[in-house]
Amino acid sequence: MNARRVAVLGGNRIPFARSNSAYANVSNHDMLTAALAGLVERFALDGELLGEVVAGAVLKHPRDRDLTREAVLSTRLAPQTPAYDIQQACGTGLEAVILVANKIALGQIDVGIAGGVDTTSDAPLALNESLRKLLLEANRTPGTLGRLRLLGRLRPGQIVPEIPRNAEPRTGLSMGEHCAVMASEWGVTRADQDELAARSHQRMADAYERGFFDDLVTPFEGLDRDQNMRADSTPEKLAKLRPVFGGEQGTMTAGNSTPLSDGASAVLLASEEWARERGLPVLAYFSHAQTAAVDHVGNGNGKREGLLMAPAYAMPKMLDRAGLSLDEFDFYEIHEAFAAQVLCTLRAWEDPVFCRERLARDEPLGPIDRERLNVNGGSLAAGHPFAATGGRIVATLAKALHERGSATSPARGVVSVCAAAGQGVVAVMESAGA
């Protein structure tokens, strides 16, 4: 069975908003619907029956069972379009793309949408655990008297809800604290982080100015650009911020870490035949992908690894399979969860010890040309609604590849996304000329 090439035809997202701001009163359902609706409009998918739609959210209300399917029903896609939810922390969006792409490659479907959405404003609050247990017990208890007796055990403290925490269950450390450990272990300086952050803002602002995002972003709730983006950001301004992770000696600030954000994104993927039949140009092909996980807890036989280092492991596996080396890309789209995460990953690939000890390779993967890194800005500028980031990156890279590549000189790009719980997802995309 020969795998088919998977074409990326385009994408759509709503501008990303800072937490408790422009999208404070909209839900995941609203945002995902808006992202899908924009894509439907852009590609004239009214009434189309798609193979499937796959999306997810990291912070999800219990009531949002089948969030994606419900969002599909709120659009003008054919209501017979199947859908399902996935969740792999910040890898959700890219993993959704991989799932849809694989079904297209296998011929199981011809076209699909992958996406993601997250809100930190409309976050789910759970019942206090002891109250929940009490109520469940009351539910099981027969007779009004027995139930009343149980309710007599209610205490004021049980009213306090359980608030979702941005902490790793097995370490108790937040993602930022984990990344601060990595930054220290890899000797990443504050200056390097601030420079990367400033460049992310400047490049994304430039991309907006030249209209790059005109057919990638649909205005929503009064926003037409990513709310977090600061066109006038400079390393000097960022240098004034206080460290927020890693203690007083820390190097990580609110400026070189992504803020909590709200937003949604969607990407349209199809077989070449499907695109040709509809006369839709192929922006890029989605050709390789790899997911990896590390032991960030230290329970295994090996050494404990940094929480966000999994992409460093996923990349060489994928490159080996693709027969590519790290310097053979025109674009590097590395998700900027924290500037330090990007810098640690790049340093690891250059490091002979890491590459020998942890990756079992005789030679380092080597350095990359920093001028090719996140050329249209990254998560530090755009913000990072967890599950929406993968879709943003894939659509952005597809367009950049389409602009750069030609029949005689195809362009190639690579995506790297780190995720909570010690996971990472990477992928290769190539321009249509390839």
Add this chain to the structure above:
Amino acid sequence: MSDRYAQLVRSRPGGMLARRVGLPRPEALERYRAGDPVIRGRVLLGDAPGGELLEALVGALGAARCELATGLDASSPDGDRVRGVVAAAGLDATVFNPEAGGEQRFKGLVFDATGIADSTELVALHAFFHGSVRRVERSGRVIVLGRTQADCESVRQRTAQRALEGFTRSLGKEIGKGATVQLVLVAKGAQQAMDSTLRFLLSPRSAYVSGQVIELSSPATIADDLDGLDWERPLDGRTALVTGASRGIGEAIATALAREGAHVVGLDVPALADELCAVSKRLDGEALELDITAADTPALLAERFAGGLDVVVHNAGVTRDRTLAKMPTERWSELIDINLSSQERVDDALLEAGAIKAGGRIVCVSSMSAVAGNAGQTNYATSKAGVIGRALALAPVLAERGATINAVAPGFIETQMTAAMPIPIREAGRRMSSLSQGGLPIDVAEAIAWFAHPASGAVNGNVVRVCGQNLLGA
């Protein structure tokens, strides 16, 4: 014998008071316990460009299972060179960038300075230690490696290499926290024989050794049987003679050598037979009740050890203090005979009889007084300086047999002898050192165990002080 002052300032109120008033605050030194790793904590490794020891150093540290870290200087290709060597050795190493902040701490700093061939290149010391020295943990270890003067190839190289001594001695005085600083000069060809010395200097075994300069000569032979060496019991199957073994430092030496696996034969005067027998019994060794100065003792020992002796520790010694003007002849002669002449006679007899095995180790206990001089101790310092002379003179002779001789010069060691001192002198003795405290008999014994180690063939003709870098005679 207990150091009440140290106990006081290690308490919370005592420590606060001492800090306010500016009194010395001696650190509780970590000491070796059986089964301990070589060093408990990360070792930061660096070198000056052109260094020649890196591969051997990485090999030795790797074999000692040290957790490594290396500096990362993105602006110079050298940071990557060190990591390349570490990677080639199949070892792991974290990255250290002093400019990155963070909480990184190191138990050891090891710097190969052999590449420094000109005074202008000494700045490499500053580059490596400036950002790392305040990250050294308590009872940390700093080792700088240089070239022996004889192996320097130019006047400028000799100058720069000699300059290292001023650096390590000064750093030893300012580093604090119970940390120690040493300079190890490595002769060409000796880089494969650094293991035992690096392990000793990195480990808590060298708790009271600081500010020392140790020379590693190219050993005639690197013993072939080192491959299967059990580093927990390196003296297994070997016999050691320890004189003055019934108490104090001698007892500690016997105990340490037995711990290292040696069959220990303790020797002491018949008057101390009870104590000697108790020590020998405890160590499952033997006791020889002999007067070391007796005329027939050398011959008796040569006969007793005709089957071969691996380690001789000349520890027996006495003090007969008196200013020279008031010192009668017998007070002089008796002491010189016990402390120095008897050693000469015994060694001559053993060597003539061929009792010292190839790879044998002779260790003499000298004294800080021999280096610094001490009022009232002309006789004692003369004998102990003579002991140093013996070590220096015999070293080339023994090297031919694959054997070594070294001297250890204890500083203020907490013993019955020091306990009997008047309080002001005792306190001065304790505090006038970089570590601000007295040493323990085990500290001297650990240094001797290092000299006696089968892998210490490159350590020959050294005089190492176990004095906490005492200010006297430094």
